[in-house]
Amino acid sequence: MPFIALSDAHQARLDARSGRVTGPTANLAPGHVQANLAILPAALADDFLRFCQRNPKSCPLLAVSEPGNPSLNELGVDIDIRSDIPRYRVWHDGVLVDEPTDVRDIWRDDLVSFLIGCSFSFEEAMLDNGLPVRHIEQGRNVPMYRTNVPTVPAGVFSGPMVVSMRPMKVAEAIRAIQVTSRFPSVHGAPVHFGDPSQIGIADIHKPEYGDAVDIGEDEIPVFWACGVTPQSVVASVRPEFCITHAPGHMLVTDLVNSRLAAF
Known part of the structure; x- marks a missing residue:
């Protein structure tokens, strides 16, 4: 490169x-x-x-x-x-x-x-497209959550996926899917949006890693696969x-x- x-x-x-x-x-x-x-x-x-x-x-x-x-x-x-x-x-x-x-x-x-x-790489593309990146706006670390989504095992390694979250309005979420799909080598498109309980997140305001961010009443949480997943696997x-x-x-x-x- x-x-x-x-x-x-x-x-x-x-x-x-x-x-x-x-x-x-x-x-x-x-x-x-x-x-x-x-x-x-x-x-x-x-x-x-x-x-x-x-x-x-x-x-x-x-x-x-x-x-x-x-x-x-x-x-x-x-x-x-x-x-x-x-x-x-x-x-x-x-x-x-x-x-x-x-x-x-x-x-x-x-x-x-x-x-x-x-x-963080696709966040630059999001900002260039006028999409919100809340943790940057609020000067915080990105919120990250351990899910109930299993990874594919290999040898001794297995465990749940970790996701990062960015809240946005529905129209913004659709655009974010389009923008981040262009970057498969840095996690690509989201893996989930909407109800966090569907992927095992009990409290969106209490991330296992990083900092909680504000979520507006007209916004939904959008989740991307996260490179902190190896740390979750290490714990397992x-x-x-x-x-x-x-x-x-x-x-x-x-x-x-x-x-x-x-x-």
């Missing part, structure tokens, strides 16, 4: 690396692809690769590293996956044990990094060691969002 000028994206990574940026990355370095992260021991990498291949809506793969290599040259210049995300999550036996801003001190030579497409599978991004805290790449459009 082609690159554009490095300044904004590269600076965003350097700011994360230095600790100047530790919060969510929504609307950071506009125009650039952002990526979710899952880092697993090499012994689990083949199973997780097949899991992503079988669940492309939730886990659209952008890149996979070599074991122990923290660089991802296909995603940008001077990337160090151990430090260039504002905040990480560290898991032991499926239990969240830490949320550091740098994981160099726990890095291992057998770790494989999986970078997964992020809905309980691998002995895993590193993920903190929800909403992405890797900002040098890739261009417009280049991800399928048509």
Whole structure:
């Protein structure tokens, strides 16, 4: 995929690396692809690769590293996956044990990094089309929910889909379906809209990840498959060691969002 000028994206990574940026990355370095992260021991990498291949809506793969290599040259210049995300999550036996801003001190030579497409990319297209993105309007992290929708198992990996939500009016939702369908490598079209209970969400005002946002009386919630799904799977599978991004805290790449459009 082609690159554009490095300044904004590269600076965003350097700011994360230095600790100047530790919060969510929504609307950071506009125009650039952002990526979710899952880092697993090499012994689990083949199973997780097949899991992503079988669940492309939730886990659209952008890149996979070599074991122990923290660089991802296909995603940008001077990337160090151990430090260039504002905040990480560290898991032991499926239990969240830490949320550091740098994981160099726990890095291992057998770790494989999986970078997964992020809905922040299609949000740019939504904004360009005059569609509302409520969490950006309100300066919050996108609300994310664990559903009762099963993923397709692969090896040891299985568990429920996680979705992100953006409220909008019905006419806007129809346009959002059209706009986001162009971006299958960053989750594509919504997986559900309307009644959240139909996908196992008990309280739309209490997301499992991110922040709640306001929903107008004339609006419906619209749900997209979410790259936080691997974290839900980690909680179910309980691998002995895993590193993920903190929800909403992405890797900002040098890739261009417009280049991800399928048509």
